[in-house]
Amino acid sequence: MKREAISVFDMFKIGVGPSSSHTLGPWRAAQRFACTIRERGLLSKVSKLQVLLYGSLAKTGKGHGTDIAVMLGLSGADPVTFDTAIIAAAIEKIQMEKTLVLEGSHPLPFDPATDLVFLFTETLPYHPNALTFLVQTEDGGSMAETYYSIGGGFIQQEGETPGAAASVQLPFPVDHAGDLLHWCMKTGMSISEVVMENENTWRSEAETRSGVFHIWNVMKDCIYKGCHAQGILPGGLQVKRRANGLNKQLLKGRTYTDFEGWLQAIRAGGASFQYILDWVSCFALAVNEENASFGRVVTAPTNGAAGVIPAVLQYFVAFCDGYYEDKIITFLLTASEIGSIFKKGATISAAMGGCQAEIGVSSAMAAAGLTEVLGGTQRQVMMAAEIAMEHHLGLTCDPIAGLVQIPCIERNTMGAIKAITASQLALQSTPDYAKVSLDAVVKTMWDTAQDMNTKYKETADGGLAVNIPLSLPEC
Numbered sequence: 001m002k003r004e005a006i007s008v009f010d011m012f013k014i015g016v017g018p019s020s021s022h023t024l025g026p027w028r029a030a031q032r033f034a035c036t037i038r039e040r041g042l043l044s045k046v047s048k049l050q051v052l053l054y055g056s057l058a059k060t061g062k063g064h065g066t067d068i069a070v071m072l073g074l075s076g077a078d079p080v081t082f083d084t085a086i087i088a089a090a091i092e093k094i095q096m097e098k099t100l101v102l103e104g105s106h107p108l109p110f111d112p113a114t115d116l117v118f119l120f121t122e123t124l125p126y127h128p129n130a131l132t133f134l135v136q137t138e139d140g141g142s143m144a145e146t147y148y149s150i151g152g153g154f155i156q157q158e159g160e161t162p163g164a165a166a167s168v169q170l171p172f173p174v175d176h177a178g179d180l181l182h183w184c185m186k187t188g189m190s191i192s193e194v195v196m197e198n199e200n201t202w203r204s205e206a207e208t209r210s211g212v213f214h215i216w217n218v219m220k221d222c223i224y225k226g227c228h229a230q231g232i233l234p235g236g237l238q239v240k241r242r243a244n245g246l247n248k249q250l251l252k253g254r255t256y257t258d259f260e261g262w263l264q265a266i267r268a269g270g271a272s273f274q275y276i277l278d279w280v281s282c283f284a285l286a287v288n289e290e291n292a293s294f295g296r297v298v299t300a301p302t303n304g305a306a307g308v309i310p311a312v313l314q315y316f317v318a319f320c321d322g323y324y325e326d327k328i329i330t331f332l333l334t335a336s337e338i339g340s341i342f343k344k345g346a347t348i349s350a351a352m353g354g355c356q357a358e359i360g361v362s363s364a365m366a367a368a369g370l371t372e373v374l375g376g377t378q379r380q381v382m383m384a385a386e387i388a389m390e391h392h393l394g395l396t397c398d399p400i401a402g403l404v405q406i407p408c409i410e411r412n413t414m415g416a417i418k419a420i421t422a423s424q425l426a427l428q429s430t431p432d433y434a435k436v437s438l439d440a441v442v443k444t445m446w447d448t449a450q451d452m453n454t455k456y457k458e459t460a461d462g463g464l465a466v467n468i469p470l471s472l473p474e475c
């Protein structure tokens, strides 16, 4: 039987903030729909286009940039390569001219105020993140397609089997942590080695290594950029960027001109507990401030939680003598496998499971990656992932004003620190005595997700979102 196969490049996707499920997923869905129109030879015949947004995409879509993502995707822009500095101008052009150039070649009338329809009270049964594209053609024809953004930038068209596109036969198929442990024990390979063997199904090892290292480079650029950007985050909450100020404060005037020099300047400040703690927070804040600003980030496994893994990896690079290509690749391969186990056994969508599915999963992934590169055994790696998730169980998603800013940005600092603590606990423990397995915590997370009240699943209808009286000037 073929089982769902998830690659490291499915778990880590290069894209644009602020949300994987509400920005990257809808962007990909819009690209795919536009591509379908072209393939059917209808591109030049489209006369009207509307997009219906349901459930969580309607309720927090404005704050999460769903409207922007859909328009850019329909225009043919790619989230991996599109220049994030011109997003605002591109959207303003569509709004001013009331024209959208479908797939970059067919201009058609499009007024975002009326052609993007936010159905706040309607939810489709399959998944809370749903969107439908409707087109009419000059000859009186019509076409409609519905897509679901199922978390972490993954999308699924209505009627499609989950994971069907990625269904290949891997040498070491893994659905559960127990499967992974079985392969490790049977072969003597580390977790990252098992993952690499599976990745070889899709491409050569050299390609995987270079692609994974590129993922790190995008993470690294994002941290560096976020630590050097100033100002107020977009969206209307007037949230001030903090990574820049913290970076300056911690460096105490030490100078540098590039990332390598910056790394030396960081290391020159010592290694006290407080100093390292502040830096881990700074790295996480930097990424999520970039994410909130529609910057280029790596979905890991989501955008709201995009700062946890880079912060822990940068901690390893800066403070654990970890600046080696091999180790960075090992970290990311192991982290991705843990993320895919959560995706298969539970969810990585906050609209399905609250923030435990985002920050909790990213923390478990980071804890696992860090434990392997610090020399932990396979069972210690899994123990670290289990500990990190165990202490995020029940975490709700209640972003103020639907923006991925409060509590999201600080929450990444918490996820990163918990990952480091979980890793240290596992490294200092004997897994034989562990009472909770990784599979048990995956199941518990999913049970908790199902019991969680809907208002805590990325709706901005509960928690901080209703108790903090912050209003948006432009709403």
Ligand code: SF4
Pocket (backbone or CB within 6 Å): 304, 305, 350, 354, 355, 356, 358, 359, 396, 397, 398, 399, 404, 405, 407, 408, 409, 411, 458
């Ligand atoms: S509260 Fe957590 S899950 Fe919700 S948007 Fe923020 S980071 Fe994502």
